[in-house]
Amino acid sequence: MGQFPDKEFTELIDQNRGIIYKVIRLYVNHEEDERDLFQEILFQAWKSYPRFAGQSKFSTWLYRVGLNTVLTFKRRPQLVTPLEDLTSLNVANDRTHSDESEALYHAIRDLNELDRMIISLHLDGYENEEIADITGLTKNNTAVKLHRIKEALINKLKAR
Secondary structure, eight states, X not given: OOOOOOHHHHHXXXXXXXXXXXXHHHHOOXXXXXXXXXXXXXXXXXXXXXXXXXXXXXXXXXXXXXXXXXXXXXXXXXXXXXXXXXXOOOBTTBOOOOHHHHHHHHHHHTXXXXXXHHHHHHHTTOOHHHHHHHHTOOHHHHHHHHHHHHHXXXXXXXXX
């Protein structure tokens, strides 16, 4: 299982905890699931940290760990939160959002998992090459999908 993470790991997690909250917010609706998932992502990151080779930025690696953990979490039938229940989109420590950002989160949550992942990475400032690395797509395919996702989101938001 590896050794207990050192101070560097703790500092990196503290600096990048917003990534974890953003990933969670896009996939679950209930506070209990949010708390459980946050802890599971931290555990998976802690477990995997000894194998982090530094070939990508820590934030990119953490995003990948978070997304993989979320997708695994969602596949557990007893823990799946229905996407139709959009009553509690908020995530702990990030509770105030404008109507526009809430509308955007609603629109993003309606996307399929891959498109949701791509747009969330893009909105967090990742370049197409980094998104391609995380998702396993080519850089060109990522650019095309991103363009289509943006168009779909704009159309959804205009139809509101």
